[in-house]
Amino acid sequence: MSNLFSLEYAQQLDAQDPLSAIRQEFSIPKQSNGEEEIYLCGNSLGLQPKLAAQYVNDELQQWQKLGVKGHFSGDFPWMPYHEFLSDGFADLVGAKVKEVVSMNTLTANLHFMMVSFYRPTATRHKIIIEDHAFPSDHYAVESQIKYHGFDPTESMVLLKPREGEETLRTEDILSAIEEHGQSTALIMLPGVQYYTGQVLDMKIITEAGHAQGCNVGFDLAHAAGNIPMKLHEWNVDFAAWCTYKYLNSGPGSVAGCFVHERHHSNKDLPRFAGWWGHDKDSRFKMENHFIPMESAEAWQLSNPPILSLAAIRGSLDTIKKAGGIQKLREKSLKLTGYLRELLEQELSTEINILTPKDTAASGSQLSLTVNLHGADGKQIFDAIEAAGVTCDFRYPNVIRVAPVPQYNSFTDCYRFVMILKQAIEGAAS
Template sequence: MSTIFSLDHAKDLDNQDPLREIREEFSIPKQSNGEDEIYLCGNSLGLQPRLAAQYVNDELGQWRALGVKGHFSGDYPWMPYHEFLSQGFADLVGAKTTEVVSMNTLTANLHFMMVSFYRPTNQRHKIIIEDHAFPSDHYAVESQIKYHGHDPKESMILLKPRDGEETLRDEDIIQAIEEHGDTTSLILLPGVQYYTGQVLDMESITKAGHAKGCYVGFDLAHAAGNIPMELHQWGPDFAAWCTYKYLNSGPGSVAGCFVHERHHKNKELPRFAGWWGHDKESRFKMENSFVPTESAEAWQLSNPPILSLASIRGSLDTVAKAGGIHKLREKSLKLTAYLRQLLESELADEVNILTPKSEKASGAQLSLTINLHGTDGKTIFDAIEAAGVTCDFRYPNVIRVAPVPQYNSFEDCYRFVVILKQAIEGAAS
């Protein structure tokens, strides 16, 4: 048994953790025996911040007390409420406040972005995505191609890992852009791949895509709140993300969107318009001549759901309490490295980690497969779930585990490996 594989060692690491008290800002689900769950599923749905609950209740109180006057009254009036999230979003993704906006849901935002940034011609009609894209992204891309009268079999370039490998190589992505760039309209890739947890080199992809005359966008569902980014500096044309994973804003909460400022003053850029994207100074003149706001807000359609935005504001304020994304990333690197170290020291023969080991190419999530003859990953997943672990399973054979720096501890990682080891030993006996 390795010296690191002990409860005392895990507790020592927690005692040294400067962010350990942030866990108290969250409601941790309980097991039937009253103990905290070992919740390692922030890659799917983050836990509830206490501030999120408080802020939602505050707005329910405003609605109860003020009715329609809540749009213009109080510390956080509803009319400009989405603006209260702009700084938090900008800090998370490395953008200017004018480049980010909270609106819609993730796939809806991808569609709205493709209205503006997928403008196929007979010569340039392809979209480069990954072969194992999240299904919603694949469906959105395929449907956009069909909508424009093209054949997905000809217009979708699907990036695949090399034979025998699980993750994409940076050089292979760049090579595909070089090869297909002259006939490609849009490159749409994830910041963090949902299945393997691989972090893609967004800066290099953007540079290569723009050099070939392509628009470049990113799905940041698994990146926002997980890794620091510099979207303004890197220069992609757009990005979109959900807020209920590492941003802990609640199931189905309103998503975020980034549009680089170089597009803000282009009034000729095609878009599906709505009145909430109209210039704020003249919006309530109710004239039927659309004048887009010169910011990412121009892509808004309708006034947003305030209760959801309140939850996001609580989540963003909790991130700020922890010192921001860079402080969280410092802990995340230590937390995930510790979990990887435990798995490699105790279960090297039984567990394969798909997620790259490089800090540059990995976030909080580790994707695991089980190497046990006669036993599949789902059997092991069911066993650890019954023992108090919450993570998730993705077919055909991956257990996704994400120690989130805001509310997970080193002790969580240790206890998870103890339970996983017991489950594997039980299945093997």
């Protein structure tokens, strides 16, 4: 451990990293002095893959040259373009190809999924979510409950960590499901908690929810592209994710959605329908009788924005170049593990790491609070940002740092801790 906090040691780890060349597939932002930023914000917005820019430009050229004929011409015609993403999505979330689709945006997809999977009755009307859910999820759930005529104060079950703790215990989640299960219509939780970076046990939560007769869905905004999953095997009812964090597909890019195949043939399952969810063979007959496809595509409404899908395809192809999510996870465990070791060795009394140390309960992100009298996290955040670090801050006092295995290096981690240490020393002096 004596040489852990040294530039030479970090560079040695980079030299031994079989995925180090993938960094060259990304455009790294520059500081005002021309040096590359230490970009540790992939949990908020991933960097641009060079293939994404290339693929978007390809489609602009197609539009320029072909006009409307681009829907049916070229190597990647627009009409079925969303299908070119399905293999990549299926690999990332552990699904069958027919169980995934690219459509809409994350919160919109959560709403559309709740149309189908939140069917409250007088005796079964609750939704179990976490107390510190991402605000958009909370708003969506609360508005769905109100839409169905129920009172959120009675129908929302909010999971909270124990007093003095920052993360949820699995046994407490299961206890809440046991307590409220018979009156719960839906359990909707994150795969990875946005604030703490905690990975929830989706498999056991799904099993517990189904044992009580509840539908179970997950927001995978911070999980997709971060950790391997097995949604089909775990029997999850639905899931939704954005593609601009660990999937590096650009701000506001089109989201992804999963619907387990056992729901595909249920013609009585309510949904909001649009013509892009209609059977492909008869869609252009323009008959006003909805025939849903027997796949997750049945939940589509309209033809998607091709330029955004092109960026996603570029990102998925870049992930494929890296060897897929399993290879990325292997590097992530080493990269984030190294960052944690540095922090614990150099700043053990000055910072607290909220993210669980158990690798089964954590992904790329580490959430930090500063234990420094007279200095808050925002003050430290501003100082490290001025020194060339890009991460993010979440009120009231958390700095979120995410070394992403696709484009971050062990040297990035070393330099970040050196800058953080200097910022803390400066605030303390």
